[in-house]
């Protein structure tokens with residue numbers, strides 16, 4: 001398999017220093033498949049990034065949950081991509097549906113951020129996904145294609161991009177997409193990449209699933225041919241995150 005299994009933990013806006021230390025200790029003690037089999041990236045709130053980076057085992061990586069759309073300057077409250085690089089953080093989540101919905105981030109704005117972050121040397125987890133309303137009126141593929149197109153229009157190189165398909169109706173709801181629903185959208189996204197970017201990008205870009213992933217449902221989802229890993233929210237704050245990391249073995253046939 002040319003696409004290495006990827007498991008991201010999105011801690012969202014959660015945690016105290018003590019809780020973060022506990023979580024990192026739990027992760028450091030976990031026995032998981034090797035780095036060759038699975039890439040693990042945990043995403044803490046900005047204020048804990050250095051703490052996590054300093055304490056976390058070296059085979060796991062750290063991501064920010066957002067960054068500013070261009071170089072730093074007079075942008076009160078923002079964090080620039082080069083600041084993250086300066087801290088030794090090499091990943092960033094961009095375009096999460098919570099930011100799209102609550103902070104009105106548009107497809108173009110997200111795509112500008114992706115493009116800028118890549119030029120600064122960050123690797124990007126770019127999130128796409130439809131709302132329940134959009135799914136119900138049958139526009140799921142159109143919506144995720146438009147979100148992906150905005151990015152494709154601005155970047156030349158997809159090597160450092162992971163696409164996270166996160167149906168909004170499945171996030172934090174306990175209502176996980178069925179393996180067939182996830183596979184359908186992942187396959188369509190891959191087709192879209194093949195037709196609109198290149199066969200090589202379609203073949204090598206990891207498309208991961210997010211939305212109520214837990215220890216109980218991860219194996220069946222991981223068994224889908226176009227599901228290359230997960231972006232985990234709530235369960236990434238719990239010991240079951242380790243079980244989700246281990247679902248890489250489903251993919252790798254162990």
Ligand SMILES: O=C(CO)COP(=O)(O)O
Pocket residue numbers: 010096166170171172173174210211212213231232233234235
């Ligand atoms: O938004 C998510 C990950 O980015 C998914 O969140 P939950 O796993 O809590 O549904």
